[in-house]
Structures are given as structure tokens and as C-alpha cells.
Amino acid sequence: MGLKKILLSPPHIGSNEKKYIEEAFTSNWIAPIGPNVDGFEKDISDFLGCGHVAALSSGTAAIHLSLVILGIKPGDCVICPTLSFTASAAPIVYQGAEPIFIDSEEDTYNMCPILCEAAIQELLLENKKPKAIIIVHIYGMPAHMADFLRISHTYNIPLIEDAAEALGSTYRNFPCGAMGDFGIFSFNGNKIITTGGGGALVSPDKNLIQRARYLASHAREQQAYYQHSEIGYNYRLSNISAGIGRGQMELLGARIHSRRANYKRYHNFFSDFKGIKMQSEPSSAYYSNCWLTTIVLDPVIWDDITIPKLTFEMEQAGIESRPFWKPLHLQPVYRHARYFGSDIAQNLFERGICLPSGSNLKEDDFQRIFDVFLRLLKRSKAPVTLNR
Ligand SMILES: Cc1ncc(COP(=O)(O)O)c(C=O)c1O
Structure with a gap:
């Protein structure tokens, strides 16, 4: 018999995930809402110790919704590190906006704050103020958050933390993903915990997360019939997947x-x-x-x-x-x-x-x-x- 393949970052499932899934079946909550979704959102916000959370179908969806909520539109530009997975930048293009890529720094491999600030200054001279900064904590390593928070504050540009790879990482004891205006996590199969595909959007602003939940549910308004005043998305996490997430959170x-x-x-x-x-x-x-x-x-x-x-x-x-x-x-x-x-x-x-x-x-x-x-x-x- 051949040797077992050693994988890069396989899922690592415990024993309680099944319990939460079974509860979903028993109670017939086989939908993109339900007690596991609520529980999973609470587990994440309890773990972070701050922030409001919307459980979504992927980390990419979470980045996309953050840009939609910030009103990013065609003609805008958004700063993004060049060393990342395409999903960090693709949602910028979904919005018809232009990604501006920035090189890494030598020590953490994350986006270089000096280059980021230089880029903003050059873009301002061209009257092209970036509408958001996406930073990534690459391979789990926190970025120089003090610098990025200062830059975001100085130039009044919202900061989105792509913490897809960094659940559990901290900077000066603050959780990655909960320091910016928005943070996102991925629960894709290769991440530190998984829902078999899923993500989360985090924000200190409860209203923004409520808006994210609404946009992620086809922007359906609270009426007995189907009422839509704006275009939404089908981005909610299912109650089954959230059940896996709840079991996984116990093991984080x-x-x-x-x-x-x-x-x-x-x-x-x-x-x-x-x-x-x-x-x-x-x-x-x-x-x-x-x-x-x-x-x-x-x-x-x-x-x-x-x-x-x-x-x-x-x-x-x-x-x-x-x-x-x-x-x-x-x-x-x-x-x-x-x-x-x-x-x-x-x-x-x-x-x-x-x-x-x-x-x-x-x-x-x-x-x-x-x-x-x-x-x-x-x-x-x-x-x-x-x-x-
Ligand atoms: C840095 C980074 N951003 C975004 C994503 C997208 O997350 P998802 O696969 O859940 O859409 C990933 C991984 O998949 C990632 O590694």
C-alpha cells in the first residue's frame, strides 16, 4: 500500500459538528437562516470579543458586500496588496472599480505601509482618492495595523481587513479582522476552521452588519410578499454549514x-x-x-x-x-x-x-x-x- 498523501491544509473535523448538523435536520432548519447561523455568528463575535458578525457563503462574498456597503462604484479605485489570492481583489472589479496593487514589505510579507501611503499621496495629486484600503494578513501573519489604522484615519479612507487566513491572529492583542471598518473571514475547506465553504463579515457597526444580512438575502424587505427596492445577493450561509462552523469554533x-x-x-x-x-x-x-x-x-x-x-x-x-x-x-x-x-x-x-x-x-x-x-x-x- 502506498504512503498516505500529506496535504497542505486539510479540514480537521471534530466530534460536535455532526451534532449541530443533526439538530438542523431534526428541527428541519435546512435553510440559509436558523439557530446554527445565529449561534455561529455569536460564537465568532464572542471569540473576537468585539464586533457584529454576518455569516455568509464565502470570504469573497464578505469582501464584496463590504465594498457594496461602502458604495464602491465604477470609476473608483481601491488599494489592495499584490501578494494575495485573487479573491482579495476580484470584488473590486465586480463593482466596476479599479484595484491599485501595492508591493509587500520584507518582514511580514504583508502590504508595505510606506508604499501604501506614497500611493495614496500620488493618487490624491491626480484627484483620485482611493475609496477603500483592503489589507490582507497573509498566511495568518498580522499586517502593521498601527500604520494602516493611522493611514486610514489620516486620509479618511475606510479600512477592510481581509483576515481570510488569520482567524485567531492578533496585533497588540487586538483580533485581526476586528480592527478595521470591516473585517472578513473565510471558512473554505483549507482554512484554520471550515464550514465546508463559507465566510463572515465583521464590523464594529451593528447597522452595517444588519444591512449586510439584508443585502445577502436578496435585499428582501420585511413584508409578507416579496418586496425589493434594491438589488441584493444570495450570500447567506446555510444553517447546515453554520452547524459545522459551530462545532469547529469549539476547536479553534x-x-x-x-x-x-x-x-x-x-x-x-x-x-x-x-x-x-x-x-x-x-x-x-x-x-x-x-x-x-x-x-x-x-x-x-x-x-x-x-x-x-x-x-x-x-x-x-x-x-x-x-x-x-x-x-x-x-x-x-x-x-x-x-x-x-x-x-x-x-x-x-x-x-x-x-x-x-x-x-x-x-x-x-x-x-x-x-x-x-x-x-x-x-x-x-x-x-x-x-x-x-
Ligand atoms: C487572502 C484571502 N482572501 C480571500 C479569500 C476568499 O475566501 P473564500 O474562498 O471563502 O471566498 C481567501 C481564500 O480562499 C484568501 O486566502
């Missing part, structure tokens, strides 16, 4: 603990190697949920080991790994978008890899992953690669 603390332990396990191993950089918390103000552990290979020391070669070797050993997000300004679909920055995100993409990071990784799995690196090292032309 344990899942964060496991992902952070994975990071430490990798860190111990890679500290023996020269030329391998890990994404690390710049100070005690940053607390990452370590959703994915990543490494970046120094191109001089690891010159004969490219990312395609490394992912191929991993694949051969039955291990799933992924290159970093391809910067959005380099994606064909965004080729006409404006970009502020140089090649930091591009270098991360060319030299970075995401390693298996599931909360159910076992020591045997780590050994299989480490063996790939040790084998590659033996074959490498790099003269001195071990620190030892």
Missing part, C-alpha cells in the same frame, strides 16, 4: 495551538540550514495563527533548487506543497492595473513555498517532509548549506 483554540506548534517544528529543523528564511513575527505585538508555514530559499545558496523543482520532489514523495501567491499585478487578468512597488512580492513568489501545515500533521509526516530536504541537500551543488 486547539487548532491555533497545533498550527503554531507546526511552525516551531519546522523552525527547529530549518534553523540548521543556511539560506532558508521563515516568515516570523517582527515583535511581541504580532501573534500569528500560523495558518500556513512558509519558507523562502536564498537564490544564491540554493541556486540549483528552484521552487518548481522542490514542489516536484515533494509531489514525488506524496507531499502537497504550494508556491506563494503569484502577485496579482503579474496576473494576466489584472495586467492593466496600476502597481506601486518593486520586486519584493515577485521574489517571494519565485523563491517561496508553503509547506504542509494542517492541524492534524503527525511527527511521521514531518519526517517524510524533512527527508525530501535532506535528499535534495545531498544532491545539491551548494558548497556549504548546513549551519552545523
